[in-house]
Amino acid sequence: MVQFSIETPVGELWVTCVDAQVVSVDFAKVDGVPVSPVTQRESGIIAELMFYFQNAQHQPELPVSPAGTEFQQRVWRALSRIPAGSVETYGSLAQKLKTSARAVGNACRANPIPVLIPCHRVVSAHGLGGYMGQTEGKEMQIKQWLLRHEGVLQ
DNA sequence: TATTCTTTTGGCG
């Protein structure tokens, strides 16, 4: 397992890789976890991520292996198909997946890989919805930044 | 199987 951090406009991004596959991405730093030396395989991942933070239209399609149930993987794959610069509502996603809006929200909340799996492009019918389990606060700032970065928000 | 959870939704004041 290789873990390293990337400096982004929204803060430090912590990436965990196993066998050149992204396992998790987290905005919160976990103390006590040493940064492993980055190898050749991870350097490509870093480049892709940093490129996205410069060009919102570039959606990095990196090999990911999120740990989750069958249903969650289905939702996450659907999320990955949302093109940069557009958003979906929980309701419309639920229709496509033949499920309910709250079930979709459940899976989104369990998403271990923000940014790469664009759960920030899913909004509620009323407002923005939430992000990483929070409906307000720091997480929402990040969500808003990402959407603004992609031109969805003003 | 029962319990609890959810980044929702629609309606009403």
Place this chain on the structure above:
DNA sequence: CGCCAAAAGAATA
């Protein structure tokens, strides 16, 4: 616009 209750599906024990 803000508050409330309902409701569907899935995760968890």
